[in-house]
Amino acid sequence: MAKKKGIVHINHKRCKVCGICVHICPVQNYIINQNKLKDLGKCIACLQCERFCPDMALIIDTKDDKKTPTG
Amino acid sequence: MTKKLLQGNQAIALAAVKAGLNFFAGYPITPASEILHELVNQKTVKVLQMEDEIASVNAIIGSSLAGAKSMTATSGPGFSLMQESIGHAHMMEVPLVIVNVQRVGPSTGMPTFPAQGDIMQCKYGSHGDYFPIVFYPNSVAELYEFTFHAFNAAEESLSPVILLSDSYVSHLYETIEEADYPVSNRTLAPLGTSNRHFTGLTHKDSRPVTSDPGVHKKLIKHLETKQKKVSRKYNNYEYIENKYSDILLITYGALSRAVYDLKEDFAIYRPVRIFPMVDKIKNIAKKYKEIVVMEMNAGQYVNEIERLLHREVNFIPILGGKIDLNEIWTKLRRIKKKR
Amino acid sequence: MTKELTYLNYLKQDRLPHQWCPGCGNGIVLKLACQAMEKLNFLKTGTVMVSGIGCSGRSAGFFDLDSVHTAHGRALPVAEGIKLANEKLNVMVISGDGDLFGIGGNHLLHASRRNTDITIICISNAIYGMTGGQCSPTTELSSRTLTTPRGNVDTPINVQALITAHNCFYARSTTYHLNHALKCITEALQHKGLSFVEIKSQCITNDGRRRGFKNSYEMLMSYKDTYKINNNSSVLEHDEIGIIK
Numbered sequence: 001m002a003k004k005k006g007i008v009h010i011n012h013k014r015c016k017v018c019g020i021c022v023h024i025c026p027v028q029n030y031i032i033n034q035n036k037l038k039d040l041g042k043c044i045a046c047l048q049c050e051r052f053c054p055d056m057a058l059i060i061d062t063k064d065d066k067k068t069p070t071g
Numbered sequence: 072m073t074k075k076l077l078q079g080n081q082a083i084a085l086a087a088v089k090a091g092l093n094f095f096a097g098y099p100i101t102p103a104s105e106i107l108h109e110l111v112n113q114k115t116v117k118v119l120q121m122e123d124e125i126a127s128v129n130a131i132i133g134s135s136l137a138g139a140k141s142m143t144a145t146s147g148p149g150f151s152l153m154q155e156s157i158g159h160a161h162m163m164e165v166p167l168v169i170v171n172v173q174r175v176g177p178s179t180g181m182p183t184f185p186a187q188g189d190i191m192q193c194k195y196g197s198h199g200d201y202f203p204i205v206f207y208p209n210s211v212a213e214l215y216e217f218t219f220h221a222f223n224a225a226e227e228s229l230s231p232v233i234l235l236s237d238s239y240v241s242h243l244y245e246t247i248e249e250a251d252y253p254v255s256n257r258t259l260a261p262l263g264t265s266n267r268h269f270t271g272l273t274h275k276d277s278r279p280v281t282s283d284p285g286v287h288k289k290l291i292k293h294l295e296t297k298q299k300k301v302s303r304k305y306n307n308y309e310y311i312e313n314k315y316s317d318i319l320l321i322t323y324g325a326l327s328r329a330v331y332d333l334k335e336d337f338a339i340y341r342p343v344r345i346f347p348m349v350d351k352i353k354n355i356a357k358k359y360k361e362i363v364v365m366e367m368n369a370g371q372y373v374n375e376i377e378r379l380l381h382r383e384v385n386f387i388p389i390l391g392g393k394i395d396l397n398e399i400w401t402k403l404r405r406i407k408k409k410r
Numbered sequence: 411m412t413k414e415l416t417y418l419n420y421l422k423q424d425r426l427p428h429q430w431c432p433g434c435g436n437g438i439v440l441k442l443a444c445q446a447m448e449k450l451n452f453l454k455t456g457t458v459m460v461s462g463i464g465c466s467g468r469s470a471g472f473f474d475l476d477s478v479h480t481a482h483g484r485a486l487p488v489a490e491g492i493k494l495a496n497e498k499l500n501v502m503v504i505s506g507d508g509d510l511f512g513i514g515g516n517h518l519l520h521a522s523r524r525n526t527d528i529t530i531i532c533i534s535n536a537i538y539g540m541t542g543g544q545c546s547p548t549t550e551l552s553s554r555t556l557t558t559p560r561g562n563v564d565t566p567i568n569v570q571a572l573i574t575a576h577n578c579f580y581a582r583s584t585t586y587h588l589n590h591a592l593k594c595i596t597e598a599l600q601h602k603g604l605s606f607v608e609i610k611s612q613c614i615t616n617d618g619r620r621r622g623f624k625n626s627y628e629m630l631m632s633y634k635d636t637y638k639i640n641n642n643s644s645v646l647e648h649d650e651i652g653i654i655k
Contacts, residue, residue, distance in 0.1 A: 016427065017432060018433030018434075019625050019626075019627060022627075050415075052588070052630070053437075054433065054434055054436070055426070055428070056437065059412060059413055094495050096491065119491075122519075126487040129487035129491065130488065130494075131491060132491060133478070133492040133495065134492065136492060137492040137495035139496070141495075155482075163478075262478070262496070263456045263457065266473075266475055268477045268478075268479065269479065270471060278425070279468075279471060
């Protein structure tokens with residue numbers, strides 16, 4: 001099974017750092033650093049954060065590992 | 072032109088239909104129910120009997136925004152309930168016609184007796200600053216005519232226009248000519264055609280702005296100038312000059328019908344557009360040494376007259392819904408003697 | 411190329427970020443409403459959004475549709491007026507529990523009796539959030555709020571009974587059960603006649619905080635633990651979510 005990967009786009013103008021995504025993420029991809037949301041590049045594109053974000057601040061681009069050119 | 076014997080309330084209803092009324096929402100109340108009764112039989116009007124007056128006025132706000140010419144009719148107690156939404160309609164700039172057939176108050180008072188106690192409520196009933204146009208005719212023919220004017224003024228000013236009546240004029244049967252008056256068309260695009268936001272919050276370009284005093288000042292100024300501009304078209308008043316008298320009686324509505332009997336001895340001025348006040352009174356009043364305001368309340372319009380004329384004004388209150396000419400005469404004689 | 415969330419086109423995106431507190435459930439409901447409209451291919455013209463007063467009352471202004479922000483509690487009569495004056499319009503109401511059941515309770519009673527074809531989405535957060543956190547008609551028994559410091563003594567309103575008594579569409583969901591909530595709203599929009607969707611939503615700032623929740627995620631999880639989906643019964647228990655037609 002191809003592992004899904006996601007690229008996280010955080011709209012910092014909209015993000016209010018409520019922390020829902022930090023807790024809801026199954027792979028702990030987000031941390032809050034100096035009152036700013038940061039993603040750690042571990043996204044598996046489950047889209048939970050995108051769906052739960054009350055501020056429409058998160059957009060996740062899904063990419064299959066196979067199709068991603070390497071090197 | 073056909074002649075017809077009509078009750079005041081019927082005249083309002085029939086004129087409203089001719090003026091393009093599409094939607095009526097109301098709640099039964101003495102003495103305004105006849106308007107509701109008359110309109111349910113009209114095929115071109117959607118009539119909705121709501122659960123209270125608050126719902127009625129809000130339903131017509133909705134229908135008016137959706138593109139229908141809308142009206143409601145009530146009496147004092149219902150009018151009090153409507154106040155919040157009237158202010159709201161001013162803020163959202165919704166054209167409405169609200170008929171208020173006055174009865175004796177406060178509270179339930181004497182439901183079948185006429186009074187003129189809602190004069191100030193028309194102007195200051197809702198919180199905040201707004202600038203209503205108010206008509207107060209005194210005969211069935213005038214009720215018929217001014218229903219047209221009320222609808223036109225509402226469309227032109229995009230605001231609620233109040234048509235005052237009282238249980239005396241509204242329950243009077245008179246023969247009138249069913250004339251056709253010009254009708255103004257809708258200028259406000261109906262809902263569902265754009266992406267406007269109608270809000271009671273202070274707003275600019277359909278966007279709420281809740282912390283900028285400048286925007287609010289501009290908005291209130293806009294409401295005021297709009298009302299002044301539109302009301303210029305409706306400078307309606309009646310003036311019966313009397314060269315042999317130096318006393319001017321100011322009266323309106325049902326009471327003015329009785330006061331006509333005194334025109335041999337006094338000059339009479341009767342405003343029909345009671346708000347904003349017709350400026351003509353300033354010139355007329357200069358010709359008379361004494362001014363007597365008569366109204367069926369404990370003193371409402373008299374204060375507005377005093378404020379406009381900057382001079383002392385005599386006042387005769389008629390309370391309890393009974394107009395007694397002898398009582399008026401006695402009081403007028405006292406004013407004459409005093410001088 | 412960044413993916414575009416097409417359902418957000420139903421919103422005036424230049425007005426974002428919205429003014430609600432961090433973690434507020436209103437934004438989630440806003441998104442759900444957009445998703446439901448997209449699912450049913452609603453046109454922007456021909457759809458009208460009506461809202462009342464309160465935090466949730468501000469939601470109408472975010473939609474890229476003609477919208478009306480009515481006086482407190484009066485969203486329903488306005489919506490009925492709009493629908494009856496022009497029956498071609500899709501009329502949606504988004505408002506809060508205090509607005510719809512408290513000050514506008516009488517209108518809800520009679521609107522369900524008249525059964526006008528409107529869809530009501532109630533963001534039910536069991537608190538008057540905008541005014542600081544007072545007890546609302548849906549506040550649970552013994553729950554602590556600003557005006558019930560020793561716990562609420564009044565029973566919360568049974569909206570389900572009120573709506574279903576007149577055979578109208580009633581659905582209950584939460585901001586945690588996104589798929590279920592979306593299904594509720596979509597079915598409500600398709601329903602002919604009055605349809606009412608109550609979405610339990612979290613207010614962390616003025617409610618959860620006082621009740622011992624650390625953040626809105628904890629409140630979301632409490633919905634997960636409390637509410638169970640019921641697909642078959644004709645009556646929902648107080649800890650069940652589902653649709654009653």
